[in-house]
Amino acid sequence: MSRVIDILYRPRGRFAANHVGAHTSSEVGGFGVFRDQAPFMRYPDARRIDVRATLRDPFGATYVRRFEQRTAIDVCALVDLSASMGFVGAADRFRVAVELCAALAYSATRVGDRFGLFAFEHAMIEGASLPATRSRRAALAAVERLSAETPHGSSAKGVLAAAAALGATRRLVFLISDFRWSEGLIEQALDALALHDVAPLVLVDSAEVAPPKWGLLQLRDSESGRRRLLLMRPALQRRWIEAEQARRRSLARLASLRSRAPIYIRDALNPVDLSIRLTAA
Numbered sequence: 165m166s167r168v169i170d171i172l173y174r175p176r177g178r179f180a181a182n183h184v185g186a187h188t189s190s191e192v193g194g195f196g197v198f199r200d201q202a203p204f205m206r207y208p209d210a211r212r213i214d215v216r217a218t219l220r221d222p223f224g225a226t227y228v229r230r231f232e233q234r235t236a237i238d239v240c241a242l243v244d245l246s247a248s249m250g251f252v253g254a255a256d257r258f259r260v261a262v263e264l265c266a267a268l269a270y271s272a273t274r275v276g277d278r279f280g281l282f283a284f285e286h287a288m289i290e291g292a293s294l295p296a297t298r299s300r301r302a303a304l305a306a307v308e309r310l311s312a313e314t315p316h317g318s319s320a321k322g323v324l325a326a327a328a329a330l331g332a333t334r335r336l337v338f339l340i341s342d343f344r345w346s347e348g349l350i351e352q353a354l355d356a357l358a359l360h361d362v363a364p365l366v367l368v369d370s371a372e373v374a375p376p377k378w379g380l381l382q383l384r385d386s387e388s389g390r391r392r393l394l395l396m397r398p399a400l401q402r403r404w405i406e407a408e409q410a411r412r413r414s415l416a417r418l419a420s421l422r423s424r425a426p427i428y429i430r431d432a433l434n435p436v437d438l439s440i441r442l443t444a445a
Contacts (some may be wrong), residue, residue: 167273169266169270169323169435170270170435171267172443173271173439174442174443175336177361190248199232200230201214201217201229201281202227202230203225203226203227203228212278214228218247229268236275236276237277237336238280238335239268239272239279239280239335240282240296240330240336240337240338241265241280241338242279242283242326242338242340243283243284243292243310243340243341244285244315244340244341245284245286245289245292245313245316246316246318246343246344247316247317248342249261249341249367250315250316251372253370253371253372254371255432257369258315258431260315260429260431262311263311263433264433265307267433267435269303270309273298273300274300276298278293278298279297280295280296281303281306281307282294283313284317284323285316285318286318286319287317289313291309292309292312292313296335301408319347321349323339323341324352327357328351334361335360336360336363338358338365339364339365340359340367341361341366341367343366343411349420350414350415354419355422357422357423362422362424363424363427364415364426364427365426366415366426366428366429368429370431372406373430374405375397376396378396378397405445412428427441
């Protein structure tokens with residue numbers, strides 16, 4: 165976390181807030197980007213009378229100009245700390261998650277947004293969580309506390325408690341996990357986050373998605389710790405890859421009506437690529 169990484173993002177939809185910021189708001193007023201014209205009787209602001217629109221109206225109605233207000237939003241990272249997030253292959257998955265949270269904390273507070281962090285495994289981890297704040301120091305300190313944790317939970321059911329902790333105000337939520345959950349839990353989590361603008365960030369490792377055709381692999385179950393020696397061969401490699409592709413299709417299907425499309429981060433954080441994906445229309 166020594167180097168500063170800036171990530172660009174664009175929230176989807178409109179957010180209501182009380183602080184001026186960098187994003188489009190659902191509020192309208194007298195300053196900002198021109199939005200439309202409205203009858204003076206609905207928005208009685210004599211300072212914004214549109215003389216041309218008023219003179220053009222055949223019924224003599226008076227019109228005012230309305231402008232889109234810019235607002236600050238809450239950006240929250242929900243981070244999975246179940247045991248599978250401790251996997252180390254081509255990269256250390258948990259370290260990538262921590263680096264990603266640090267980048268989001270810096271980027272959000274830089275543009276005036278608030279950043280919140282909620283870590284979970286079978287329950288929410290209070291010591292590594294922080295309600296949304298504009299303080300960059302507090303946000304990065306929360307990420308430091310997160311980095312001191314060790315993924316070990318036997319499940320990720322705490323995501324439901326983390327979703328409840330967000331409250332009823334709409335937020336931009338980054339759900340960070342390898343998503344090696346049951347379909348039922350993924351569906352429950354996305355339903356619980358339906359109020360928010362959710363971006364699932366899926367951490368994947370080359371060692372998982374592209375196993376060798378031949379060789380001996382020693383596999384370890386993250387939850388139980390049991391080890392197994394596996395002889396890889398082309399037929400098994402093909403079934404392995406097909407299973408991974410099916411898992412991706414399942415996640416895309418579950419997310420299609422509930423959130424943004426999943427964004428896959430393979431081995432390492434690429435801030436340019438991630439920014440392009442997060443700002444795409």
